[in-house]
Amino acid sequence: AKQLIEEEQVLAIIGPSTSGESMNIKGICEEGKTILLSCAAAETIVDPVASYVFKTPQKDSYAAIWIFRTMQEMGISRIGVVAGNTGFGNGGKAQLEKYAPEHGIEIAIAEVYDSGATDLTGVLTKLKARNVEAVVNWSIVPAQSIVAKNMRQLGMGVPLFQSHGFGNIRYVEAAGEAGEGIIFPCGRLLVADVLPADHPQKELLVKYKDDYESRYGEDVSTFGGHAYDAYILLEAAIEKAGSVKMGDVRDALETLQGVVGTAGIFNLSASDHNGLGLDSFEMLTVKGGRFVLLEQ
Secondary structure, three states: OHHHHHHOOOOEEEOOOOHHHHHHHHHHHHHOOOEEEEOOOOHHHOOOOOOOEEEOOOOHHHHHHHHHHHHHHHOOOEEEEEEEOOHHHHHHHHHHHHHOHHHOOEEEEEEEEOOOOOOOHHHHHHHHHOOOOEEEEEOOOOHHHHHHHHHHHOOOOOOEEEOHHHOOHHHHHHHHHHHOOOEEEEOHHHHHHHOOOOOOOHHHHHHHHHHHHHHHOOOOOHHHHHHHHHHHHHHHHHHHHOOOOHHHHHHHHOOOOOEEOOOOEEOOEOOEOOOOOHHHOEEEEEEOOEEEEOOO
């Protein structure tokens, strides 16, 4: 980041794609007055707001709220939480603990594990002993699939909810049969084909999905979409500013409204450097090894 700012004198940095690394350079970009368009999810990247720092994935808090609303509909009130010891995991755990009470959800036990762990049986055994009605895992790979497999091995027949970091079909493939029924909030990219023809994101999502899969020969994931959105926002800001001067582009970013991206419709402001609302999420599940809308 320092090299890009001081030597290359770039207009903007797109990335990192992980929360801890984004937080590590948040201050560097702010001090260097260089736009950062992070592709990572932790809410702390943009809260508190830093003048030059923006992010494209949906907020952690919105993911937590969607999970809890779904639990309410399912009659679930007592849960266990496990999270990786990363910036993303710690941030998500904090949001779950913050919003659980107002949704009538009791977190009976919350455990943090090493993000590189290859066996989480010990951690999950603690949750099983507390008779939880569901488990929420907030992590990145490899734990997303390990939690599912270890729960199955322990005979835990309760629902497994994952964060919006689960949006890659490879995680389902790694979990195998244990991945069936996992529930998680996500942007609409993974279910673009079932959206109504008049949905405001449909055209962009389908084009991005088709272009990506034809070029790279693999299923689309939400993560590439976050970088794509960063380019969309930067281009829109440059066009609105009519300039590539740093201050002009930064100011323009803060005023972008109704910009369609893969993660949702962006409405940025001086107090919101993410610009996505609760309606940027859908609840998805795994059925037959594929992602489908939970309601289906």
